[in-house]
Amino acid sequence: MLLGVIADDFTGASDIANTIAKGLPGQGGLRTVQYLGIPSGAADPAVEAGIIALKSRSIDAGLAVRQSLEALRWLLDQGCEQIVFKYCSTFDSTPTGNIGPVAEALAEALGVKGVVACPAFPGAGRTVYQGHLFVKDRLLNESGLQNHPLNPMTDADIRRWLQLQTVSDVGHVDITTVHDGAAAIEAALRRNGEANRVLVIVDAITDDDLVAIGRAAALHRLVTGGSGIALGLAANFIERGLAHGTVAGTLPVDGPEAILAGSCSGATREQVEIHRRNHPTLAIDVTGVMEGRVATSDLTSFLLANQGRAPLAYSSSTPDEVQAIQARFGREKVAATLDSLFAETARELVSAGVRRLVVAGGETSGAVVSALNLGALAIGPEIDPGVPVLLSEGSDPLALALKSGNFGAPDFFTKALERLAGR
Incomplete structure (x- = not known):
């Protein structure tokens, strides 16, 4: 194994797995496998990139650090x-979140400083300019993410945000330096490391910027960021002759289908609204769930009764509705109860023969795949930027699409089911 990834949620893991498996145009990517949690045994020697999906984004920071260091040890053991x-x-x-503590702990374990920190993903409208994170033409804190039910982002200056989470000072490499090329970026990172800055926010507004950053970090032991940071990493290994470049592909899976949506993002709510115009949908009464009046059987009965019609069950609500429910029942209790509901629903659906499953929302996806205990997932073709087809192992495979809340085109749900079936 050449490249190891520690992802803090399951949709993010499939996102970066897609980037690495796809690689650069005309060159191909690495043979990539996504692991749902830390494997108990050694990896297949043919795997060139291993993606460990953790559910560590919103848990206690100390626990997130411990899980991430355990994942690091396994990846290093694979070479x-x-x-x-x-x-x-x-x-x-x-402000007390996990990105800073986990990144610093990994850097300390690897003995490195001047580490790239770049969440940019231009293909999905995320760019970093002068240390500020934009979602399309909006600053992060004006994009709707300020209303995130678990991690409200109220400051677009990610240097300042990251500094709240870290012990060392946070550095910055601006877009002018990035446009000067890989050598200039690498020199700037080195200077930041010599100044004892562990993490360095690096501006990026195009895919070419991310490829340049990847080339600058070709020999760095640690890189951090969104999936876009991996755009050029496969190419580094291919150009060094350590990998030959492959094209992602999986066998299609047809059969009974279901869609579960737990994200409350604006993109997911739009996708739900479009889907419900032509397909059966079930709006989950969250208050009913919290009061015990709505159960797993209500969801599974609806979804199984509507097989062949792309049925959808969703808890997606507006920010005001989410805040009202959280105020009444408690944020953590609502999140845990809905995660449990979706997890048990997925288990029952798969037991009943569902073979194509689309899940929207990072926390929801984490709950679902943890409940299904699928092990390793093969990475297939891209459905929309950041969302690939995933295929479980075994004689009776399950095809999955795990979508981060804000990802996907308006018609994503229908498109995803078609792609899972190879259409």
């Missing part, structure tokens, strides 16, 4: 030359 710590392209965390 990884470079490690990527992957977090959300919207930098989802709180």
Whole structure:
């Protein structure tokens, strides 16, 4: 294994797995496998990039550090030359969040400083300019992410946000230096390391910027960022003759289908609204769930009764509705109860023969795949930027699409089911 990734949620893991497996145009990527948690045994020797999906984004920081260091040890044991710590392209965390502590702990374990920190993903509208994170033409804190139910992002200056989470000073490499090329970027990172800055926010507004950053970090032991930071990493190994470049592909899976949406992002709510015009949908009564009046059987009965019609069950609500429910029942209790509901629903659906499953929302996806205990997932073709087809191992495979809340085109749900079936 050449490249190892530690991802802080399951949709983020499939996002960066897609980037690495796809590689650069005309060159191909690495043979990539996504692991749902830390494997208990050694990896297949044919795997060139291993992605460990953790559910560590919103847990206690100390626990997130311990899990990430355990993942690091496994990846190093597989022979990884470079490690990527992957977090959300919207930098989802709180002022006491986990990005800083985990990144610093990994850097200390690897003995490195001047480490790239770049959440940019231009293909999904996330760019970093002068240390500020934008979502399309809006500053992060004006993009709707300020209303995130678990990690409200209220400051677009991610240097300042990251500094709240770290012990060492946070550095910055501006866009002018990035446009000067890989050598200039590498020199700037080295200077930051010599100044004892562990993490360095690096500006990026285009894919070419990310490729240049990747080339600058070709020999760095640790890189951190969103999935975009991996755009050029596969190419580094291919150009050094350590990998030959492959094209992602999986066998299609047809059969019974279901869609579960737990994200409350604006993109997911739009996707739900479009899907419900032509397909059966079930709006989950969250208050009913919290009061015990809505159960797993209500969801599974609806979804199984509507097989062949792309049925959707969703808890997606407006920010005001989410805040009202959280105020009444408690934020953590609501999140845990909905995670449990979706997890048990997924288990029952798969037991009943569902073979194509689309899940929207990072926390929801984490709950679902943890409940299904699928092990390793093969990475297939891209559905939309950041979202690939995933295929479980075994004689009766399950095809999955795990979508981060803000990802995907308006018609994503229908498109995803078609792609899972190879259409």
